[in-house]
Amino acid sequence: MTKSRIYLSIALLPLLSVPWFFGPSSSAVVLGFPIWALYSLAITLLFSLLLCWILQRYWSLLAEDESDVE
Amino acid sequence: MSSEALIDGGGLVVMSLYFLSLIGIGLAGRFASREESLSDFYLSGRSMGLTVLFLTLYATQYSGNTLIGFAGRAYREGFLFLMSVTFMMAVIGVYLLYAPKLRRLAERFEFITIGDYVQHRYSNSGLTIVVTILAIVALGNYVLTNLKAIGLIVEAATGGVVSFATGIIALCAIMVLYETLGGLRSVAWTDALQGILLLLGCFAIFAAIEFHYGGLRSLGDQLSAARPDLWLPPSSAQKWGWLSTLLLLGIGIAMYPHAIQRIYAARSTDTLRRSLQIMVFMPLVTTLFMVIIGIVGLSQFPDLDRAGSENITLLILTDLANNIPGIEILILLFICAALAAIMSTVDSALLAISSLFTQDIYRRLRPDSSQQQLTRFGKILSWAIMAAMAYLAIQADATIWRLIVIKLELLCQIAPAIILGVNVRRLNAAAVLSGLLAGTALTLFLMLAGDPIPSKPLGIHAGIWALLLNLAIVFLVDRLRRPAE
Known part of the structure; x- marks a missing residue:
């Protein structure tokens, strides 16, 4: 994964956690949560796993400076 | 403020022992200090290990507002405030945009403050001073907000026996005492204890309401009756507001100068990386719990006004104590956890203000000062700042949430200097x-x-x-x- 893709994924998931795609009729309840709230929570959970994975695998890449490469 | 005390004489004794233990930890931090230098005082000699670093990051990032303000906001906004779980997580995402490089630079150039990095990166004193002043103003608001919360909690907990002003003055004295004894070392060690209390408090209250009220699944009917609008998806304007809040808090909180100092203070890069890995999951066991507590509170006490909703956690705990024998200990735990959360936030912010002023302003005016003189100045300054903040907190009149927003709005403006600066x-x-x-x-x-x-x-x-x-x-x-x- 490149730095740009890492940065993009970090920005994308919080953006997707907003329930943009749920209209006024989406009021089903699952596990005590409205479906749109559960969707947001699921994306947030996914976000936590992604961040943990990036921290584990790509810290060194993110710490690299272009001047190190040259 | 209610005249009925939430804790009895025994509870007061336990609380006093807890505060005394903080001073004891401060003393231990003083004995452990290696030299009288800014690096040792403000960064714990850059020697923070994994457990202490994680707990101090946790206790610092989650303030009293998490325990009190978040549940109140969830009470008023319902499931919409699940955004708080995401924005607390987004903070770690924003760290990833700059912390790996900043940590590498800090190791090499021995930064102490956010101003040190800005000066190193841009070689522009004007920019460094503006960033420093903004950081000091934002942190000042932050301290002020939390001191007001301390006064309110102490007064409510003791039924007015300890007044708002006395509570603020007493706890300010304790904080500044242990802070000036051992600097960040003492602050981080007390944070570790306070972080454990905060986590325990969140788990215990969440478990108790799940056990007693049956959790969200069994409260659906009551919630529908109290607030049928709760189940509807947010409107278009609310969705944009949601995104705006994610950005403001995710970026603003990641710019806290005291959190940036913990990036510098980690013993190693690996220690920092692993601490952040644990931090990623903390919103799921802290913020999410408080949101659910707020929503459960709405089903039980549906007609509270704004001020009443800020006390929703205490209301639930009092209700639990009335119905489940022997659970009064939870109220004491919550009060201690809330005070711990606030104190760990205030002491860190105070130390950051002192370091910013000493390193980025005073040191420029007195370039010939020795490390001992600078450290001594920093300690005296901590007492002066705390006295001024206590005075303002007792006199000023503003709501907790509005002050927090002003702080984060300002901190967001620093983000380009840091994030673009390293990239x-x-x-x-x-x-x-x-x-x-x-x-x-x-x-x-x-x-x-x-x-x-x-x-x-x-x-x-x-x-x-x-x-x-x-x-x-x-x-x-x-x-x-x-x-x-």
Whole structure:
């Protein structure tokens, strides 16, 4: 994964956690949560796993400076 | 304020012992200090291990507002406030945009404050001073907010036996005492204890309400009756407001100067990386729990006004104590956890203000000062700042949430200097300074103008509009001033 893709994924998931795609009729309840709230929570959970994975695998890449490469 | 005390004499004794133990930890921090230098005092000699670093990051990032304000906000906004779980997580995402590089630079150039990095990166004293002043003002608001919360909790907990002002003065004295004894070492060690209390408090209260009320699944009917609108998806304006809040808090909280100092203070890069890995999951066991507590509170006490909703956790705990024998200990645990959360936030912010002033302002005025003189000045300054903050907290009148927003709106304007600074090598100081000044001016204008200028044009926070202007000006000025290739 490149730095740009890492940065993009970090920005994308919080953006997707907003329930943009749920209209006024989406009021089903699952596990005590409205479906749109559960969707947001699921994306947030996914976000936590992604961040943990990036921290584990790509810290060194993110710490690299272009001047190190040259 | 209610005249009925939430804790009895025994509880007061336990609380007093807890506060005394903090001073004991402060003393231990003093004995463990290696030298009288700014690095040892403000960064614990750059020796923080994994457990202490994680707990101090946790206790610092989650303030009393998490325990009190978040549950109250969830009570008022319902499931919409699940956004708080995401924004607390987004903070770690924003760290990833700059912390790996900043940590590497801090190791090499031995930074102490956020101003040290800015000066190193841009070699522009004007920019460094503006960043430092903004950070001090934002942290001042932060301390003020939390001190007010301390006074309110102590007064409520003791049924007015300890007044708002006395509570603030007493706890300020304790905080500044252990802080000046051992600097960040003492603060981080007390944070570790406070972080454990905070986590225990969240788990215990969440478990108790799940056990007693049956959790969200069994409260559906009551919730539907109390607030049928709760189940409806957010409107278009609310969705934009949601995104705006994610950006404002995710970016703003990641710019806390005291959190940045913990990036410098980690024993090693690996220690920092692993601490952040654990931090990623903390919103799921802290913020999410408090949101659910707020929503459960809504089903049990549906008709509270705004001020009443701020006390929803205490109301639930009192209800539990009335129905389940022997559970009074939970109230004491919650009060201690809330005070711990606030104190760990205030002591860290106070230390950061002291370091910013000493390292980035006083040291420039007195370049010949020795490390001992600077450290001594920093300690005296901590007492002076705490006294001023305690006075203001007792006298000033503002709501907790509004003060927090003003703080984060300002901190957001620092973000381009830090995030772009570590990632864009050719960015020039004039561009960053112009953007920062324009962003700050727009923030203050929108926040303070009043009618007919809204503080949130189109539902988007002033700080986000200002950040967009800030970035646009950075880009434009950078292009104009870049020499022709």
